[in-house]
Amino acid sequence: MAKAKVAKPKKKAPTPEERAKRNLQRRHRREIREVFSAVGFQRVEGASDKEFTYGGVTSDFDDVFILENVVVFAEYTTASDISEHAKKKYLMYDRIRKDDAQFIGFARSAPLNIAGALGSKYSDNQIRVILLYCSLNTVQTELKNQINHALFMDYSIVRYFRLLTKTVRRSAQHEILAFLGVECKVFADKALNANASPRDSFSGSVLPEHHSKFPKGYKVVSFYIQPSALLSRAYVLRRDGWRDRNGLYQRMILRHKLDSIRKYLVDQKRVFVNNIIVTLPSGTKIVDSNENTINTATIHTTQPAVISIPSEFNSVGIIDGQHRVFSYYEGGANENIIGTLRSQQNLLVTGIIYPDNVSNPEKTRFEAGLFLEINSTQSNAKSELTQAINQLIRPFLADSIARDVLDKLNDGQGALSGKFSQNFFDSGGLHTTSVVSYGLRPLVRPSAPGPLFARWNDVDKDTFVSFENDAARKRYIDYCASQIGLFFSAAKSRLPANRWTTSRTIQDRLLTPTVVNGLIGAMRQALDAGVDIEFDHLRDRFAGLETFEFEKYRSSQYTVMSTALFKTFFAPDEAPKT
Known part of the structure; x- marks a missing residue:
């Protein structure tokens, strides 16, 4: 069975x-x-x-x-x-x-x-x-x-x-x-051939040092280079990339601009006549036709030269012209045409070679400043770009300190951790520019009227800006971030957790530039009124914050909101709520 x-x-x-x-x-x-x-x-x-x-x-x-x-x-x-x-x-x-x-x-x-x-x-x-x-x-x-x-x-x-x-x-x-x-x-293949040439040579010219008007020891050259050779060496200091964000400023490369330039290349089969601006690695050599090194400090006229550039990934920094260079990218539509142009055509490049003793931060500041000079008159030189570059080249400006404080808050563990958009593709975070300009700058400015500056006790307080004391600047940034972090943590502790978000799917979300700037403005007024920045004390003061009508204030009304918050929770004639 x-x-x-x-x-x-x-x-x-x-x-x-x-x-x-x-x-x-x-x-x-x-x-x-x-x-x-x-x-x-x-x-x-x-x-x-x-x-x-x-x-x-x-x-x-x-x-x-x-x-x-x-x-x-x-x-x-x-x-x-x-x-x-x-x-x-x-x-x-x-x-x-x-x-x-x-x-x-x-x-x-x-x-x-x-x-x-x-x-x-x-x-x-x-x-x-x-x-x-x-x-x-x-x-x-x-x-x-x-x-x-x-x-x-x-x-x-x-x-x-x-x-x-x-x-x-x-x-x-x-x-x-x-x-x-x-x-x-x-x-x-370079791993297999120990005798492979570590550099390539390109024909061009060199400018006398005293003609460039750059600092002593900086060399300026112009030369022609195939797009393929430049692509293999190029890097761009994009704020969206993988490098240390403190040294980045350029925007993400735009697909529609590449497509437009690529179409021109396919249709016209000729390069753009304007030049690319780059920085070259310190190992770059400038030699004459007999391979003798040219001393740019002793020449008085522009003269022909051979520019010998090391074969290294990410060694040539593109300051201006990233879209013209990357329009030759490998793959995609019309690769059969672009592939040929990538090896046959020549791009005109102006290159700057640093002296051996220039540090990486100095190089970054120089590149950022030059980028700003080139782009300052263009429509794309927006506040975001200016703030990012000033953070590098003018770190003691109030805007730069405010932006450093914002980065510290965003990268920390507090109530504002990870809440700001730091990348091209971060569409859901808070926009940094308005918070820096209208919220943080008046709060942290390193001068007598600055509410946080007035309370900061430091031996270098009165001189750190004029003497450009970077260690003291970092201490001040840490102090500001800690105080603002306490204020926002106390506010957050009184508010519904589901509303403490930047997500646009939450209709009554609280993390908008208007609310954040409103809270920062209330903190500024509270500091002026002598309120202690201590978590338990602030939390007591914020009793009832969950019923405050944040939603009735429009985007341009953060100053009105900040005054309402101050009068409701911090005005001197108000007793602390329990």
């Missing part, structure tokens, strides 16, 4: 929360994969989520990507508590970093089996191993320092590269390699 079939228990359907979590994980993973695929990396499908034991530690990688001799072992997480997850990975990272080549030898075989994708062109010692940790949520600097074997690809960086690869396609490869820490001299 046949046995009766036992019905298998039905698989429990995932909850809406579980489905949302899985969708988030899939999207995060997909976006990273799209970035690496766009610049030519091959994903080793069989190595994904494959558990292995190495050096006594068992682990896995979510993905493995390979481009020539670069192997990226990627880990993804969407968890809110990153610390525990990252520290588990550290054990495997530590084992790998003891001998990268040995681990590559292990990874070629089962269970990872990357040999087929990696091939035998490069020896294990020529492979560059990248341990990449990709978190959807912010990883604190302290934790990054503890997990020091890994490179962290924060989600803001993922979004930046995703946008960049959609704009300039495969030509984003050099910048991604620079982010990964891969030097040109050890990438691909």
